[in-house]
Amino acid sequence: MAVDKATIGHIAKxxxxxxxxxxxxxxxxxxxxxxxxxxxxxxxxxxxxxxxxSVVEVRPTLRADAVTxxxxxxxxxxxxxxxxxxxxxxxxxxx
Amino acid sequence: xxxxxxxxxxxxxxxxxxxxxxxxxxxxxxxxxxTAFGAEPNTQVSLVDAAMPGMLPVLNEKSVEQAVKTGLxxxxxINLSSVFERKNYFYPDLPQGYQISQYLxxxxxxxxxxxxxxxxxxxxxxxxxxxxxxxxxxSLHDQHPSQTYIDLNRSGVTLMEIVxxxxxxxxxxxxxxxxxxxxxxxxxxxxxSNMEEGSMRCDVNVSVRHPGEALGTRTETKxxxxxxxxxxxxxxxxxxxxxxxxxGGAVVQETRLFDPNKGVTxxxxxxxxxxxxxxxxxxxxxPVVLDADWVAALKRDLPELxxxxxARFIADFGLNAYDAGVLVAEREIAEFFEAVVASGKGCxxxxxxxxxxGAFFGALNRDGIEIAAAPVNAAKLGGLLELLDAGTISxxxxxxVFDAMWDSGKDAAAIVEEKGLxxxxxxxAIEAIVDQVIADNPGQVEQFKSGNEKVLGWFVGQxxxxxxxxxxxxxVNQLLRKKLG
Numbered sequence: 001m002a003v004d005k006a007t008i009g010h011i012a013k014x015x016x017x018x019x020x021x022x023x024x025x026x027x028x029x030x031x032x033x034x035x036x037x038x039x040x041x042x043x044x045x046x047x048x049x050x051x052x053x054s055v056v057e058v059r060p061t062l063r064a065d066a067v068t069x070x071x072x073x074x075x076x077x078x079x080x081x082x083x084x085x086x087x088x089x090x091x092x093x094x095x
Numbered sequence: 096x097x098x099x100x101x102x103x104x105x106x107x108x109x110x111x112x113x114x115x116x117x118x119x120x121x122x123x124x125x126x127x128x129x130t131a132f133g134a135e136p137n138t139q140v141s142l143v144d145a146a147m148p149g150m151l152p153v154l155n156e157k158s159v160e161q162a163v164k165t166g167l168x169x170x171x172x173i174n175l176s177s178v179f180e181r182k183n184y185f186y187p188d189l190p191q192g193y194q195i196s197q198y199l200x201x202x203x204x205x206x207x208x209x210x211x212x213x214x215x216x217x218x219x220x221x222x223x224x225x226x227x228x229x230x231x232x233x234s235l236h237d238q239h240p241s242q243t244y245i246d247l248n249r250s251g252v253t254l255m256e257i258v259x260x261x262x263x264x265x266x267x268x269x270x271x272x273x274x275x276x277x278x279x280x281x282x283x284x285x286x287x288s289n290m291e292e293g294s295m296r297c298d299v300n301v302s303v304r305h306p307g308e309a310l311g312t313r314t315e316t317k318x319x320x321x322x323x324x325x326x327x328x329x330x331x332x333x334x335x336x337x338x339x340x341x342x343g344g345a346v347v348q349e350t351r352l353f354d355p356n357k358g359v360t361x362x363x364x365x366x367x368x369x370x371x372x373x374x375x376x377x378x379x380x381x382p383v384v385l386d387a388d389w390v391a392a393l394k395r396d397l398p399e400l401x402x403x404x405x406a407r408f409i410a411d412f413g414l415n416a417y418d419a420g421v422l423v424a425e426r427e428i429a430e431f432f433e434a435v436v437a438s439g440k441g442c443x444x445x446x447x448x449x450x451x452x453g454a455f456f457g458a459l460n461r462d463g464i465e466i467a468a469a470p471v472n473a474a475k476l477g478g479l480l481e482l483l484d485a486g487t488i489s490x491x492x493x494x495x496v497f498d499a500m501w502d503s504g505k506d507a508a509a510i511v512e513e514k515g516l517x518x519x520x521x522x523x524a525i526e527a528i529v530d531q532v533i534a535d536n537p538g539q540v541e542q543f544k545s546g547n548e549k550v551l552g553w554f555v556g557q558x559x560x561x562x563x564x565x566x567x568x569x570x571v572n573q574l575l576r577k578k579l580g
Contacts, residue, residue: 014371016185053178053382060381063127065120065157069141070128076137076145076247086136087235087244090187094236094243 001039002032097265098306101337107306108333109313110269110299111223111261112325114276116286117230117294118161118253124229125152125195126251132292136246144251146190151379158253159383160393161285162202162227165255167394168283169222171206175387179227179380182372188232188245196256198374201226202383208259208279209402210271211420220272221260230254255286261300261310266326273297273322274424278401282426290321299325299353301332302346311336312346316360319353328353332360404429412436412444421452427466431473438477442484450480454497470504471497479507487511489518491564520567522574525558528566529574532557543579551575 003011005028012019019027077083082090098105123130126143143150166173178200181193203225210218232250234243257276263269277288277295288295297320302313316332319325336346351360399407401423408419408429423429428451436447455476459469479500483493488511499510511517519525532554533540543550551572558571 010371014183014373053376058381059384060154062156062159063122063153065122065155066127067122067129068127069122069143070126070139072142073135073137073140075142076140082242084239084242084244086138087238087246088137088187089239089242089244092236092239092241092243093187093234 001035003028003035097267099303099333099337102341104305106303106333106337108264108266108329109261109302109304109310110263110265110329111313112259112263112269112272112300113298114257114259114273115230115296115298116165116255116257116276116280116288118158118227118255119285119287120155120157120161120253122155122157123251124155124158124227124253128251130252132294134248136244137248139248140250144190144247146192152195152377154380154383155253158227159202159385161253161283162225162255163385163390164283164393164397165257165280165285166203166206166225167390167397168279168285168400169203169206169208169225169257171222171225172204173385173390174200174202174204175385175390176200177202177226177383179377179383180374181377182228182374184372186231187243188234188247188250190232190247190250194229194231195377195380196228196374197226200382208272208275210268210275211405211416212271213267215416218268218271220262220268223258223260225255225257228254228256261302261313266329269299269329270322270326273325275401278424278426282398282400284398293320296320297325299328299332301329301336303333303336303340311340312348314346314349314351314360316351316353317363324353324355327355327358328360331358335360398426401426401429412448414445414448418445418448418452422448431466434473435477435480438474439480439484440477442477442480446484447477447480450476450497454494458497458501470502471500475500475506482507482511486520486567487518488516489564489566489568491559492516492518495564516565518567519562519565520570522570525562525566525570526574528558528561529571529578532561533578540579551579554579 005024008019008024008028008031073086077086077088080088098107120130122128123141123144126141128141128144129139131139143152163173177197179195180198182196182198183193185192201224205224206222208220208222210220212218230249230252232245232247234245236243238244259272263272280286280288280295286294290296296318299316299319300313301316302311304311314332314336316328319328332351339346350363352363353360404423405416405419408414408422409416414422422432432447432451435451436442436444439447455469455471458471459466479493479496482488483490488496496507496510496516499505499514500507503510536554536557539550539553543554554575555568555571558575559566559568
């Protein structure tokens with residue numbers, strides 16, 4: 001698998017990361033190096049091997065259904081550049 | 096099936112629904128923040144819900160249980176292993192930049208829902224899957240001229256997305272599907288299904304075709320928040336697509352929005368890359384693994400669901416399908432009805448059904464109150480029916496007694512005693528009234544003798560009036576015929 005410059009532009013746009021035109025060519029090469037390295041895994045025969053999601057066989061820890069958090073609006077909004085009336089305020093986005 | 100007549104022949108709608116149902120739980124899917132409706136903005140937000148760096152999601156066991164229960168109620172396959180994935184997109188009310196959802200391995204697989212259609216027939220609609228996901232926050236666009244306000248109280252609340260197969264063919268079927276789904280979820284106690292509070296919303300997928308042809312291109316209308324709007328959106332969208340195709344155009348696969356004020360759908364501003372969600376397994380969350388025994392125990396403890404209850408009401412109580420359907424639609428109503436039958440010793444269940452759906456519902460509607468707040472409870476209504484069936488009071492008097500019970504909250508027996516409303520079933524007493532009325536109306540007697548049968552009804556009315564409604568109508572008829580005949 002290899003990606004071209006157009007794909008790099010597309011991924012950057014989806015990730016909302018601005019990548020100057022001049023850097024895109026270099027980044028395409030780096031991407032392809034990474035993909036090529038990962039692709040070495042394809043040399044192994046993994047037929048019948050279940051995907052491994054964790055190095056130890058554990059089940060997720062579940063939480064009891066109780067209210068133990070929240071009610072900390074000041075903390076939640078502390079880093080918001082422009083809170084208003086207890087809301088986050090952002091430039092108008094409307095369909 | 097309902098077809099639409101177009102210029103090029105008859106068209107059939109093909110409809111599938113994605114219903115987002117908010118799970119009943121005290122806390123959120125991955126955080127311990129509260130879920131109660133109507134709180135002050137951003138007061139039910141943890142640092143997890145606000146997606147602060149370093150915060151980790153921990154799964155709520157109740158959310159898992161509710162999803163499995165719902166799956167069982169939809170006769171669906173429960174997947175003992177399921178995986179949470181990240182659905183990536185940017186929007187201000189999604190602080191993580193991705194929604195944690197399930198994609199390739201949902202917790203619930205295929206199932207089936209049976210619809211009760213208005214003409215009395217039944218239709219099965221397939222369920223494709225049910226998966227767990229986080230809700231997003233809420234954007235308020237109308238509070239400021241140039242800003243959108245964001246409230247994250249809803250951010251992270253547990254949703255079940257229930258996806259149907261494209262098995263519906265008319266707006267009526269969609270209405271019946273949503274009603275049935277709502278009924279099942281409420282019986283299970285897994286979702287309040289209150290569309291006004293947004294606890295149940297749906298996305299509607301519609302395409303059209305000539306019957307028998309391959310599927311047409313579909314559109315998806317987002318965030319429809321009432322059954323009525325869903326029906327409107329479908330009718331409008333089908334007509335729009337037919338006009339488009341018959342006018343020589345083609346339907347574009349796109350996401351549309353329903354405008355409830357105008358009753359029309361319109362294309363969302365096109366976001367060319369909007370559908371590239373780049374799902375991948377969430378590395379913060381291990382796969383969910385369920386024990387088969389635990390699932391079996393949940394299944395054993397499921398409440399009786401509307402379909403089973405309806406069948407039982409028909410078999411055990413002799414109700415017709417329509418009455419049984421009305422009574423089981425809401426669990427509360429069904430339980431009320433059964434309590435009435437149980438407390439009205441020897442009362443006829445069909446009569447009880449008529450009283451519940453007639454006088455009782457009528458009074459509830461008139462006063463705009465819920466069953467729990469009704470001044471006549473099930474035991475009291477049962478008591479009234481007991482008096483009626485025992486012949487202690489007549490049907491006409493029973494209606495008056497019911498009204499008096501509603502106004503005073505007293506028992507039927509107390510009211511009957513107090514007002515002296517007991518039915519007169521004493522032959523001697525009724526005979527005396529019958530004789531009096533006959534003696535007072537020789538003209539009408541003549542009419543009857545010359546063959547006018549209708550006068551009989553008039554006599555009955557007069558006698559009932561003379562007895563203040565208390566005479567046993569059966570006995571009055573009998574005696575009257577004997578005396579006049």
